[in-house]
Amino acid sequence: MKKAIIGLLLMICWTIPISTGVQAAEKQASPNADLVSQAKSAILIERDTGTILYEKNVHQKLPPASMTKIMTMLLIMDAIDQGKLKWNEKVRTSEYAASMGGSQIFLEPGEEMTVDELMRGIAIGSGNDAAVAMAERIAGSEKAFVEMMNKKAKQMGLKDTVFKNATGLPAEGHYSSAYDMAMMAKELLKYDEVTKYTGKYEDYLRENTDKKFWLVNTNRLVKFYPGVDGVKTGFTADAKYCLTATAKKDGMRVIAVIFGAPTPKERNEQITKLLDYAFSQYQTHPVYKRNEVISHVKISKGKKKEAELVTAEPISVLTKKGANVKDIQKVVKLKENVKAPIQKGEELGTLVLKQNGKKLLESPLVAKQSVQEASWWDLWKRTLSSFVKSA
CATH class of the missing domain: 3.40.710.10 (DD-peptidase/beta-lactamase superfamily)
Structure with a gap:
């Protein structure tokens, strides 16, 4: 995967009952042998x-x-x-x-x-x-x-x-x-x-x-x-x-x-x-179900100019029972220089959830549909359309 850039296109805070115990749980020691x-x-x-x-x-x-x-x-x-x-x-x-x-x-x-x-x-x-x-x-x-x-x-x-x-x-x-x-x-x-x-x-x-x-x-x-x-x-x-x-x-x-x-x-x-x-x-x-549209990415030389990016899996935040906070940040990282063809399910970005600057989880974003490579005729029509609109 090529170098990703952080697109602060989608950095949103919302209030849901989320746990302060997530970080501790990531390295949870055996609670009871x-x-x-x-x-x-x-x-x-x-x-x-x-x-x-x-x-x-x-x-x-x-x-x-x-x-x-x-x-x-x-x-x-x-x-x-x-x-x-x-x-x-x-x-x-x-x-x-x-x-x-x-x-x-x-x-x-x-x-x-x-x-x-x-x-x-x-x-x-x-x-x-x-x-x-x-x-x-x-x-x-x-x-x-x-x-x-x-x-x-x-x-x-x-x-x-x-x-x-x-x-x-x-x-x-x-x-x-x-x-x-x-x-x-x-x-x-x-x-x-x-x-x-x-x-x-x-x-x-x-x-x-x-x-x-x-x-x-x-x-x-x-x-x-x-x-x-x-x-x-x-x-x-x-x-x-x-x-x-x-x-x-x-x-x-x-x-x-x-x-x-x-x-x-x-x-x-x-x-x-x-x-x-x-x-x-x-x-x-639960924050997102699988296949929820999160963002879009531009596609170079494709039959479509962009592709919808969806969650590859259900996304939730884990809590210790009874502990809760708010203000969870959502950051979308998009792959750059994406060229057609791309396949359905191809990873083209990443969704990161953060709390107080600390990363809670990271999950891939994938193409919702395949995008085929555009023919020279498709590209010519697109160029002509852009020229007419700018005239």
Whole structure:
């Protein structure tokens, strides 16, 4: 990204109940070691700000098992958002995809399911065959898809993650960390639609056939903890019991990750403690929803002269319960010398929220729509129009 300039086009103060505890929360020390005693690593974050509320061995590299599918689902949602994939598109199952072991929805070679059905198979049933079928549809092969997964992890700045497959099946050199998994879930959950899948406790595939298949969510907290609507469990003999969970209450969404719990009961109990802690101690105040127009940027040699910039994710300010202040400043930084073509979702600016001169959070602003490069005819007409108006 080229050097950004600060456009004080949008520096506005408004009054909302915001916390003085934000800075302290950014480096929140473990509040209670007993929250997670029976797991190798753990983390608790608030989704919108990414603030860490609890941490234990967060950068330890460990096998993530089927939590790997969080990245698989993220790339599916990216493809949907970019218009490269549609929910009703039918995907044909290859021999290779159908051969996956472990958790599966028992796809047969040549069987077709819609993207919607396969996503349910991944999110609810943790189907390895469904994950590979989608990987092949998006990238052409699982190997190429894994390259996309690792590229995405690198783009996100994740340093403790290397993927070897799209499923989480045991593979040498396949690892992640509690911190990285939380960041993947944070990115995935910017797509509100994904919780329609991850938050469903049970569903059916192949309905109205003699092969009706019952899906039951491997994340039991979806049913038993109010507000939990994702994201993904994981288990192998090496990884033990893992879970990346998310819950939303009173407008605040948090993400809790556990690696290496000895039993599913202890995994769920510790996740529950983390969620209880977050909701009892913190609150968030939503500022913007995802895809809200914040500013505009000029486009050189484009079919359009400028592009609308929108929020790339929901934006909130985190508070300790009971603490509040006012006068939050909004500063928009715009990328300079932007030339067409630009793609929908391309980062072209940054939104910064400040309080008393201190930065509370920073979030990317992205192009709302693609802008194609103008033809010589478009540029000639534009020049002629400008000449006529000035005459």
